[in-house]
Amino acid sequence: MHLKKLVLKIMAFIPLVILLDFTAGYLFRFLETKALDNNPQGMVAEFTMWKAEGDMMIFGASEVRGGLIPSLMKNKLGISVFNCGINSQPFYYQYCVINSVLERKKPKVIIWSINTCYLNAPSEEDMNGLSVLNPFYNTNDYCHKVINKKSKYENLKMVSNLYQYNSRIFDLLKNIISKTKETDMGYLARSNSGYKYPTLIRGSEDCGIDSEIADSFVEVIQKCKASNVELILINTPRFENIDNSKNSCYNNLIDICGRYNIPLIREFYNSPIFLNDSTLFLDNIHLNDKGARLFTTLLCDRIKQIREMKYVH
């Protein structure tokens, strides 16, 4: 029966694929180190997980990547600062990297930029974006746990090295071949093209709260405390006038901060200093370089106050 021959052929094909998959894993990891050496500013997740350090480390998404200037903060606060902000990554990414950094090298202070709907359930796009943590799936428990949340069969799919590095090859080659603009300790300055400034948005917000995320949020807070790391949460300025008084997610967040005695610096989020000047903003959510300078200065003053109060008590 020819089917027997076919089954044998398939059985011969499978080991070939497994071998190639295995080899590919080594190849990709090799390419990764090369890419990280050549262009660390293009490999934000890897750099954060493996190399980033500073007495003060900043975590968050694009709003903080272009919103807080480490060199300025170093001058004002007298400690080394690194900005681990990364574009388009909401809660679960930060959960993974903060926990991992705490295990690798404890900074003195962690600044974590969050938004008013931070504890809301992630969208499919949010979860898909976690692929940036695929390289750490096999070696990091936090990443392993979070990536498996992506879909029902994610743990099966991640068995394959080739799948783990899906689409990464382009990223890696790009970072090996070219260098992007160097950042200021992780800060990437943004400027408006053609003097186009945003217009103010108004409205109100009320996001739901995802209990798994809320629990994981508390987990990070507790880990910071256990590691003796000072955690400060911030809301970056936005060019929007949103009423969050009935926002259950935000209110919950404020509650949690109160409960665990974590300072949440939110006065700059909708302060007139920012809301009256559109030239400080790239768009409704992000500050530009001019805005970042102002925000960094103001925030440093506020941080100094908080830290002084701590020492007094």
Next chain:
Amino acid sequence: MQKNEIIQKLTLIFRDTFCDPTLDLRDDMTTNDVENWDSLTHMQLITNVENQFGFRFKLKDLNKMKQVGDMITLIESKFDSLTI
């Protein structure tokens, strides 16, 4: 009309419709065998055949003609039914 006559006349019609003066008909010939013979030019062929032979096809006839041999047989039958 005799079959030879039909084939002769049909060959001329094919040559004219498809702009191929060297075309020779075979029973098993289909649209795949002749350049320019597609559903567009097929309708022109049909009209030319009707005009030259002096009868009208039915829609059902079209579906029955899968190759040239079928067309020849069909034309023959039209003339048979006329003479009978």
Next chain:
Amino acid sequence: MTFSSFNFLLFFPIVVILFNVIPQRGRVWFLLIASYFFYINLMPVFAMLLALVTVSTYLFTRGIANSKSSVGKHRLLVLGIIVIISPLIFFKYFSVVNHVITALLFRCGIHVPLPTISFLQPVGISFYTFMAIGYLIDVYNEEVGFESSIVTVGLFLAFFPILLSGPIERAGNILPQFKKLKRSTDYDLVTGMKMMLWGYFLKLCIADRLGLYVDLTFNNIQTSSGTTLLAASVLFPFQLYADLGGYSLIAIGVARSLGIIVIPNFKRPFFAVSMSELWRRWHMSLIQWLTNYIYTPLSFRLRRWKMGGIVTALMLTFIISGIWHSAELTFFVWGLIQGVFLSIEAVTQKKRTKFKQKFNLNKKPWFILISCVWVFVLFSFSQIFARCGSIGDAFNVLGKILNEHGEIKGISLLIPALFLLSHLLIKDFMDEYFPKKLLLFENKNVIVRHLSYAFILILILTMGVFDSGQFIYFQY
């Protein structure tokens, strides 16, 4: 589930194995149940609609077959077509018709708030409706005999490989195969899986990667430069080819694994030297359906109008094709444009043929190249209308392409897409002009074959677009 969901990777081998294990007389039932299971997993409610259309089709074909008078047959045919096509018209065009009626009344000064219901479209309805109508007409024309087993008819309309996106099969081709379902031979399985592998490569690596670039550009027309829009417009037809072509190949491959031969849907469309040839190579099953059931009867009835009849039939056929794709005005315009192109070709056909023959142009490579490029330009021009959300947008894009230039953006999205597309272009080129010269999947050497499969599989795993999250790696 769809072909690109992980569930399907589990569903497919189970179905193939069970199909080959159960006795012959149970196979039709098994495939029917598997097909409904497949459909229910995607859209449970609309499985009922599919069943209803199946029962209607069965009853009307039985009526036509048993009817003694030609008047009776004709009446049943017309009624049957109306009944079967009603759900399609309702679901697809209700909101458009509603909108048009409301607008017309408004123009006359009547403000009547008609109920606006928005609902999901039943997936696959365009395909199985056309298959049902085709079968009905074939029974009427005595092209195909009435199928007395409702299970077989049910399977014909619900057959899971072709249910969602075709190819649109004909009863005469597929019902006989359902009547004698044999075990898959090893050749069936290997051929089928090879087609699936290549199909997945086309869809996940080429179509979806090109789609990232095309979508980004067309969703941001205002901020995209003319050059970027030009690049996206040139790539869009390739995306469509890889998308529907890939999906069709997967469908044909899945069916082939079960020993069932389904008609092909694409035949290297970009090597067509005229628009009419393009339409003999692009979405072939749809064109064959339209030709058999709309163009031929229509042009036949209008043949006394000579060229006028052909042009009318062409315009109507392609307008129907346009609105079959979507109820949007842009697709109507797209269909109209196709009709115009083909009418021009029909009218000038004799002159062009004589001209080409005079200089023996058909054999000259440079002429073939120019013809292919020209056809491609016309086709991508028409596709701009299909891609844009509105006629205004389409004209905006055309304006920008012609007037604005500027930098091309998104190189980091473009390069991987072009790299992957090149595989398809090379393969098609070799298959078209040098068949049998570059054999990889078909190579006699088993090592070459296995390495080729492995290579494509690797490309799929490392470069296929599995989720929209890919986009975040590449920002403008």
